[in-house]
Amino acid sequence: MPQNRRFLLQRRPDGEPVPEDFELITEDTPELADGQFLIRNHYASLDPAMRGWMDDADSYMPPIPLGAPVRASTIGVVEESRADGFEKGQWVMGLHALEDYSVSQAGGFTQPIDPGMVPEVTNFLSLFGAVGMTAYFGLFDVCEPKAGETVLVTGAAGAVGSIVGQLAKITGCKVIGIAGGPEKCAKLTERYGYDVAIDYRGKDQAALESEIAAAAPNGVDVIFENVGGIILDAGLENIAMKGRIGLCGLISEYNTDPVGARNLWRLIVKRAKIEGLLVADYVERFGEGAATMGEWASAGKLVVDEHIDDGLENAYEAFMRLFAGSNQGKMILKIA
Amino acid sequence: MPQNRRFLLQRRPDGEPVPEDFELITEDTPELADGQFLIRNHYASLDPAMRGWMDDADSYMPPIPLGAPVRASTIGVVEESRADGFEKGQWVMGLHALEDYSVSQAGGFTQPIDPGMVPEVTNFLSLFGAVGMTAYFGLFDVCEPKAGETVLVTGAAGAVGSIVGQLAKITGCKVIGIAGGPEKCAKLTERYGYDVAIDYRGKDQAALESEIAAAAPNGVDVIFENVGGIILDAGLENIAMKGRIGLCGLISEYNTDPVGARNLWRLIVKRAKIEGLLVADYVERFGEGAATMGEWASAGKLVVDEHIDDGLENAYEAFMRLFAGSNQGKMILKIA
Numbered sequence: 001m002p003q004n005r006r007f008l009l010q011r012r013p014d015g016e017p018v019p020e021d022f023e024l025i026t027e028d029t030p031e032l033a034d035g036q037f038l039i040r041n042h043y044a045s046l047d048p049a050m051r052g053w054m055d056d057a058d059s060y061m062p063p064i065p066l067g068a069p070v071r072a073s074t075i076g077v078v079e080e081s082r083a084d085g086f087e088k089g090q091w092v093m094g095l096h097a098l099e100d101y102s103v104s105q106a107g108g109f110t111q112p113i114d115p116g117m118v119p120e121v122t123n124f125l126s127l128f129g130a131v132g133m134t135a136y137f138g139l140f141d142v143c144e145p146k147a148g149e150t151v152l153v154t155g156a157a158g159a160v161g162s163i164v165g166q167l168a169k170i171t172g173c174k175v176i177g178i179a180g181g182p183e184k185c186a187k188l189t190e191r192y193g194y195d196v197a198i199d200y201r202g203k204d205q206a207a208l209e210s211e212i213a214a215a216a217p218n219g220v221d222v223i224f225e226n227v228g229g230i231i232l233d234a235g236l237e238n239i240a241m242k243g244r245i246g247l248c249g250l251i252s253e254y255n256t257d258p259v260g261a262r263n264l265w266r267l268i269v270k271r272a273k274i275e276g277l278l279v280a281d282y283v284e285r286f287g288e289g290a291a292t293m294g295e296w297a298s299a300g301k302l303v304v305d306e307h308i309d310d311g312l313e314n315a316y317e318a319f320m321r322l323f324a325g326s327n328q329g330k331m332i333l334k335i336a
Numbered sequence: 337m338p339q340n341r342r343f344l345l346q347r348r349p350d351g352e353p354v355p356e357d358f359e360l361i362t363e364d365t366p367e368l369a370d371g372q373f374l375i376r377n378h379y380a381s382l383d384p385a386m387r388g389w390m391d392d393a394d395s396y397m398p399p400i401p402l403g404a405p406v407r408a409s410t411i412g413v414v415e416e417s418r419a420d421g422f423e424k425g426q427w428v429m430g431l432h433a434l435e436d437y438s439v440s441q442a443g444g445f446t447q448p449i450d451p452g453m454v455p456e457v458t459n460f461l462s463l464f465g466a467v468g469m470t471a472y473f474g475l476f477d478v479c480e481p482k483a484g485e486t487v488l489v490t491g492a493a494g495a496v497g498s499i500v501g502q503l504a505k506i507t508g509c510k511v512i513g514i515a516g517g518p519e520k521c522a523k524l525t526e527r528y529g530y531d532v533a534i535d536y537r538g539k540d541q542a543a544l545e546s547e548i549a550a551a552a553p554n555g556v557d558v559i560f561e562n563v564g565g566i567i568l569d570a571g572l573e574n575i576a577m578k579g580r581i582g583l584c585g586l587i588s589e590y591n592t593d594p595v596g597a598r599n600l601w602r603l604i605v606k607r608a609k610i611e612g613l614l615v616a617d618y619v620e621r622f623g624e625g626a627a628t629m630g631e632w633a634s635a636g637k638l639v640v641d642e643h644i645d646d647g648l649e650n651a652y653e654a655f656m657r658l659f660a661g662s663n664q665g666k667m668i669l670k671i672a
Contacts, residue, residue: 260596267612276603
């Protein structure tokens, strides 16, 4: 019976997670019951949303129980099976945990995947996973950009943002991205095709407002919001009439007391809206998103970056990159 | 030539307006040019939105110029006319100012009205004016309540809120209102037909959250938001899946630095939206709103309260009632 390293949540983080909130333990893999199968996890997706699951809050998913491994989307290979339809050696993807081996069952959310369909199997955690689908459905279904409109993306160099920017560009929009630091900003324009990159570092809200206004003299029709705080407020200051803000995340507020959105009155002045979006609502349409984005990717219109850190023992440091912004693409942890 | 008392904006208020920001002067009424007419103002509408017009901010309307009379909707009688279609003695309504006499012109926003159509001519500033139309189109067009849903109205005893609550009730919704003080709360349930009244006075956000949750165990499907601050955050905490928040006003924030909305993450969790609304978008459909609400009012299903203070010399005190919440109905200033 193989040994299973598991990265447990031992304490609910108070603000920014610290190493002591977690513990890496080793235990035996359990015996499988009928209908279950054992997955050897190869890669795990590290996402800002996981921070929310660590809190004891009413959300779209129950909190991660204390003492349980940290919930994460993973891809891996079936190691042993007592379930019909899941044979040893089959690649699968699903919502599992940061651990070497996960137990799952038929009829759950674990789905077979075919690595032959994609350039790299990890693409199932980026372009063809929650990240890509969030960008696709969040932009097209919630924000409804039209050719000629101006789109502002915050967290623009991040996993979701970098795809959103490219999708908006394919749509024929003028695309402005906000990111942290000259390196990421260069990437926005040089690699992801953004028209304008704004570096938020060291700038207050007024400075950000001015830079957005300079890039979008007629206002921004769409904001794809990943950040919140003064970055959202600066965007609100520049929202155009009937503007649409797709609220995907508020990463600046996950580890601190939120400063809050103080510019909501702009929604009244401009008859604009903020709408929350969650990829879970679009599961049944993932095929549509995958087909369309897959075609664009094959045609070289869509590039996707992945930042892969190696080793379950580095789970904490890898996860914290998301908040420091030190990842260069979709954050993935290689487990095996 | 009659003397014209004019209530001027002399200084832009810093936070809460003080008497020194204004000045009541007397001057001659001007000579009319061709196409102009002179209106003897009888009643003026006092609205929270006027506070925004006093700031030097980019909004849906230019700021009131310093030294100009405070802009307001008024109803009055044509005193003298050099414009076709506006005869002496005709009642009119339009966006004029807090002054005895206003000059207007044909082809502008001043419209003839027929006092015989309504129980009281002041109803053109309440149920059949911007207030009533804001309630009607804001609720039905932006919030789209359905029978059986739960609707939360903040500023529920106010001019707009008291109408919104009744419209939601007519729609077949469960209606919860938040207002300040036992007197207003009694009015919510006894006069406006609210199912539940919540008194916000002396309560923190957590207490408000609990009271809303107790009244709406399955969450609130619609929020008609007039207040902002912790009241909006408490509502966000209780928003139901796919909830709709019509943002009509943020009166708690007009005279202070906004505390900001710190619960926007609830929009993501519940895939809900906040949408700004402004009555100006519905001018062409006012007839529809007036006909429907007029019928309900005649049938006794819709009551409207007006709080009429007397005298241009009391303009400041009357206006400030809106922020103290000491008005009992739509705030109107009698000028003559």
